[in-house]
Amino acid sequence: MPRIRHTALDCSPGCAVEATLELIDGKWKGVILYHLLEGTLRFNAIRKRLPNVTQRMLTMQLRELERDGFLLRTVYPQVPPRVEYSLTERGRSLEPVIMALKRWGDRHTTFGRSTAVAEAAQ
Amino acid sequence: MPRIRHTALDCSPGCAVEATLELIDGKWKGVILYHLLEGTLRFNAIRKRLPNVTQRMLTMQLRELERDGFLLRTVYPQVPPRVEYSLTERGRSLEPVIMALKRWGDRHTTFGRSTAVAEAAQ
């Protein structure tokens, strides 16, 4: 998605939908947020959960999430370096959104079909 | 977002999140779906609600949503033409997702601040 989508956020009620989408858009942000809901993770730990992300992209996505206030980046002055990422309160406030996305995906995508029965049984 | 993000959807639980995001991504899909939740709309009616969309983009986004099974395109053989767009059942199944996005946006974005109090009072 483009960066500056709403110079003026005066486009009727539906705009809040786009405004939120804009923030969690980016090729990996959704999954990153999802994994961080489980707890703090180091850079390479996140990388392991996203087998196809390049180092460059992961760094970029994390920086944007940090810039938008969703996560905290903690650098420990060690060698080799140790950097931990954890959700802020604002980041955790996205949980309903992330989980809604996940539930829908589980139930309606090919990937999710395998778990569809279990989910439906809730 | 890129089109083919998940050639293999085998990337751990968080993948469902991305799979869903992929489908409702596109610069205007979120808002379009939101407005169609209220009912059937004609092409130009949607256009009026999205002041900044170009005709080309609106057509493209609608076609993709149709292709993905979220909406139905009904053409009435009249002159001037009349085309109506309405959500399918699959489209309506996105309601929880769309509304989660909207609620978050209302409460956490600058645009949404004005309605934040009313929302909080729910």
Added chain:
DNA sequence: GCCCATAGTATCGGAAATGATACCGTCATG
């Protein structure tokens, strides 16, 4: 002295998404 681990940067290039603009068909109205 060399290599490894961690968490990055820098640079280049291609692909994809979006924007701008112009054009189309047909009937009703003026």
Added chain:
DNA sequence: CATGACGGTATCATTTCCGATACTATGGGC
């Protein structure tokens, strides 16, 4: 006979995103 309404297409240019690859710093272990 020209104009406008409606729902589009076609073409081109630009912006933005993303991948591949190479490079960096530093301390510890061999």
